[in-house]
Structures are given as C-alpha cells and as structure tokens.
Amino acid sequence: MSQGTDQRLEELLVARAVEGLDSAEAAELEVLLAASEDGDPEAYDAAAAWVWLAAGDADQPMPEDVAERARAALTGDAAATPEAPARRVVPFEARRSVALRTNLGWLAAAAMLVLAVAGWWPRLQQSQPTNLARARAELIETAQDVVRVDWSNTDDPRAQRLKGGYVVWSDSLQKGYMTFRGLPDVDPSRNVYQLWVFDSGRSERYPVDGGVFEAHHDNGEVIIPIHNKLPVQHAKLFAVTLEPPGGVVVSDRDPILWVAQPQSDTT
Amino acid sequence: MTGGRDRDEPILPRLAAGEPGAAQEVIRAYGGLVWSLALRFNRSRDDAEDAVQDIFTDVWKSAHRYHEQRASERVFITMIARRRLIDRLRRDKRRSEVEPMAAGPESQQHQPGDSGERGWDAEQATRAMQQLSADQRRVLEMSVTQGLTQREIAEAIDVPLGTVKTHMRRGLIRLREIMATEGMGATGESAR
Numbered sequence: 001m002s003q004g005t006d007q008r009l010e011e012l013l014v015a016r017a018v019e020g021l022d023s024a025e026a027a028e029l030e031v032l033l034a035a036s037e038d039g040d041p042e043a044y045d046a047a048a049a050w051v052w053l054a055a056g057d058a059d060q061p062m063p064e065d066v067a068e069r070a071r072a073a074l075t076g077d078a079a080a081t082p083e084a085p086a087r088r089v090v091p092f093e094a095r096r097s098v099a100l101r102t103n104l105g106w107l108a109a110a111a112m113l114v115l116a117v118a119g120w121w122p123r124l125q126q127s128q129p130t131n132l133a134r135a136r137a138e139l140i141e142t143a144q145d146v147v148r149v150d151w152s153n154t155d156d157p158r159a160q161r162l163k164g165g166y167v168v169w170s171d172s173l174q175k176g177y178m179t180f181r182g183l184p185d186v187d188p189s190r191n192v193y194q195l196w197v198f199d200s201g202r203s204e205r206y207p208v209d210g211g212v213f214e215a216h217h218d219n220g221e222v223i224i225p226i227h228n229k230l231p232v233q234h235a236k237l238f239a240v241t242l243e244p245p246g247g248v249v250v251s252d253r254d255p256i257l258w259v260a261q262p263q264s265d266t267t
Numbered sequence: 268m269t270g271g272r273d274r275d276e277p278i279l280p281r282l283a284a285g286e287p288g289a290a291q292e293v294i295r296a297y298g299g300l301v302w303s304l305a306l307r308f309n310r311s312r313d314d315a316e317d318a319v320q321d322i323f324t325d326v327w328k329s330a331h332r333y334h335e336q337r338a339s340e341r342v343f344i345t346m347i348a349r350r351r352l353i354d355r356l357r358r359d360k361r362r363s364e365v366e367p368m369a370a371g372p373e374s375q376q377h378q379p380g381d382s383g384e385r386g387w388d389a390e391q392a393t394r395a396m397q398q399l400s401a402d403q404r405r406v407l408e409m410s411v412t413q414g415l416t417q418r419e420i421a422e423a424i425d426v427p428l429g430t431v432k433t434h435m436r437r438g439l440i441r442l443r444e445i446m447a448t449e450g451m452g453a454t455g456e457s458a459r
C-alpha cells in the first residue's frame with residue numbers, strides 16, 4: 001500500500017474507534033483493510049474501549065427482563081419469548097402486499113414467484129475487482145453450506161428497474177452478500193432498502209433484520225454485506241423492502257421489491 | 268464477578284464454539300457492563316433494551332475474532348458494544364442529545380456479583396491513560412466518554428481540527444503500544 005493509502009487507512013481506523021463511520025467510509029475501510037497487512041485492525045477500537053473503561057463508573061446491574069431477552073435472542077427462541085416482541089423482526093402478516101398478496105401465504109407466493117421468473121435474468125458477470133467481490137468469492141469457495149440465489153422481482157414498478165443480482169449466504173458462517181446490478185437509486189433522505197432474512201428456526205412471522213442499504217448511484221454491480229441482527233439458523237428466504245431512512249424494526253412490507261429463496265426451500 | 272471475570276477461563280471461545288450455556292454465562296458476566304454502556308448512550312430504557320439485544324448479538328457473531336492475547340474479554344466486549352452504540356447513534360442522528368439515563372426500578376434486579384464493580388481492566392486502563400500527555404488524554408476523554416466529534420472538540424478547546432486529530436491519533440497509538448508491550452489488555456495473571 002502507498003503511504004497515502006496507509007494514512008487514509010489509519011485515519012479511518014481512528015475515526016471508527018472514536019466516533020464511527022458512515023456507510024461510505026465503512027465500505028472504504030473494508031476495501032483498504034482487505035488490501036492491508038494490519039494484523040490487528042481493531043487495536044484502535046480496543047484502545048478506545050480502554051479510554052471508556054478508564055473513565056467509566058461501576059457497572060449497573062442489568063434487569064432480569066432485559067437479560068432474559070438477550071438470552072432469548074442468542075439462543076434463537078426470541079420469537080417464542082413473550083418479552084421479545086418484534087423489535088428486531090418483522091411480523092409478516094402482509095397487510096398490503098403487492099405481488100405477494102395471495103391466500104397461499106408469503107412463502108408459497110414467493111416460491112411461485114421464484115419459479116416463475118427463474119432463468120430469465122442474465123447471469124451476472126463478476127467483473128468487479130473489488131475486495132468485496134473477493135470476499136464474496138471466498139465465501140462461495142470456502143463455505144460448505146453456501147447458497148447462491150438469484151433475486152426475483154415483485155410486480156412493484158420500482159422493482160422492475162433492477163437488472164439482476166443474487167444472494168450468497170452461509171448459515172454456518174453467518175455471513176453473506178447481496179449483489180445487485182442496476183440497483184435503482186433512492187433518495188436517502190426519503191427511503192432506504194432493507195433486507196429481511198426468514199429463518200427456519202424462527203416463526204415465519206418474524207424474519208430477521210438483515211440491514212439497510214442505499215443505491216450506489218451507478219448502473220453497475222454493487223455488493224452489499226448482509227448484517228443480520230440476530231443469529232440465523234437456516235435462511236430460507238431473503239426479501240428486500242423499501243423503508244424510511246435508517247430502516248425500521250417493524251415493517252409494513254409495502255413495498256416488497258425483491259425476493260430470493262434457496263432451491264431447497266422452494267415449496 | 269466482573270472484576271475478576273477475565274482471570275477465569277474465557278467464555279467467548281466457548282460461545283463461538285456454540286457450547287451450551289456459554290451465552291448465559293456471557294450475559295451473566297458482562298450484562299452489567301453492556302447495560303451500563305447502553306444506558307449511557309440512550310435516552311430511554313426501551314432504546315437501551317434494544318441496544319442490549321444488538322450488542323449481545325454482535326458479541327455472539329464476533330466471538331470467533333476474540334484473541335485473549337490482544338485484549339481481555341471485558342475490553343473486547345466494550346469495543347463491540349461501543350461500535351454498535353455509535354452506529355445506532357449515527358443512525359438515529361441524536362448524537363447531540365446523548366445523556367445518561369437514570370436506571371429504572373427494574374435495575375434493582377440483577378445477577379449476583381454483577382454490580383458495583385469497576386473492573387480489573389478499568390484500573391489498568393486508568394494507569395495507561397496516565398501515561399498519555401494531557402492533550403492526548405483530554406481529547407480522547409472528550410471524544411470517547413463525552414461523545415464529542417473531533418470538530419466539536421476543536422471548537423470547544425479552540426485548537427485547529429488537525430491538532431485534535433493528531434492528539435487523538437497519537438494517544439490511541441500510545442495506548443496500543445502500552446497494551447502490546449505491557450500486556451495490559453490481555454487476560455490472565457501473566458498480564459498483570
């Protein structure tokens with residue numbers, strides 16, 4: 001790496017440690033880190049944690065109900081816990097679904113949609129020489145349980161503008177990437193995209209928040225890491241909705257734009 | 268418990284390995300730390316509760332990255348928690364409104380041994396901070412513990428932004444050096 005790149009890397013690491021990064025900076029850092037030989041990229045974060053600990057007061061005891069919710073989240077039974085309402089997940093009752101409004105229910109409809117459109121989207125060329133592309137390729141190569149599923153669009157007009165894309169995901173590594181080609185721009189002051197992951201280990205009414213993201217203002221391929229907010233035992237469906245800035249914890253699923261369902265879970 | 272936790276067998280490797288009961292142990296051992304951080308970064312109890320869920324999920328997902336030679340579990344979990352809390356703050360655009368929230372009555376219920384301790388790491392971190400210059404210590408404390416941006420610090424102490432960045436970077440580098448050379452972030456008796 002050049003000296004300038006090293007300086008930029010250090011600047012971003014320091015900024016992350018003390019005041020956080022925006023999405024563009026985080027993406028830039030991820031690229032720089034992938035090309036660096038820094039053996040401990042979290043050292044600044046740990047140092048900042050020390051600053052906090054040095055100045056901090058004694059721990060306050062965590063209330064039992066909060067502890068119980070945390071335990072439920074970590075052990076995968078959040079949906080079954082009364083104290084764990086849908087703060088992190090979306091009750092999926094399809095109040096005003098678009099293409100997916102059907103008596104067959106969400107999963108069945110999504111499965112039909114996948115089957116209906118499978119094959120007509122052109123296979124993407126993985127020509128983006130970025131480190132995210134490399135990370136995605138490594139996941140595909142190394143994860144034994146990795147799945148790769150093309151996006152299918154709903155009949156929402158905004159969904160039709162996507163030129164293609166797919167999801168790769170590994171349950172065992174809890175890691176995945178979304179790839180989009182021609183992701184339609186959105187005004188970030190009005191909307192963001194949000195991913196939801198349906199987990200066979202949880203109720204279908206409670207998909208896991210997979211993170212929010214924005215369009216990248218170009219017509220090329222973009223790769224977006226999946227940031228699932230809860231552990232996913234077995235991902236059986238991915239869905240992207242359009243939400244207010246910052247995303248939501250409870251979605252009205254209007255609109256659902258794209259879905260991807262692994263073959264083994266197609267019903 | 269928190270004060271001596273890091274001198275015991277680390278929990279995070281067992282959490283990463285999916286060992287039954289490890290999640291409960293992590294929550295029992297570090298729940299107070301995480302809850303305290305969440306309260307400091309959030310204005311409402313509901314928000315703090317949500318943050319706790321996010322943090323422990325992040326801890327679960329990051330546990331495989333934990334190296335006890337680099338940092339104690341307490342430092343590692345503080346690091347993960349701060350990152351999540353900062354992300355939440357940035358997302359909510361409420362940074363300027365951050366203030367401590369008084370703990371509710373529910374806080375009286377707690378895990379045995381999980382309260383009132385400042386932690387072994389805190390003592391060592393305090394000693395490490397004392398090795399920084401006054402300027403370095405000041406800007407780091409204003410940033411990390413008061414939540415000011417580098418620009419806000421520059422305005423508050425009336426120095427150029429570049430100077431603040433330099434103090435901050437050098438201060439963190441110095442802390443990195445102390446952690447590495449003196450093993451003060453590491454676990455176990457050998458690190459003491």
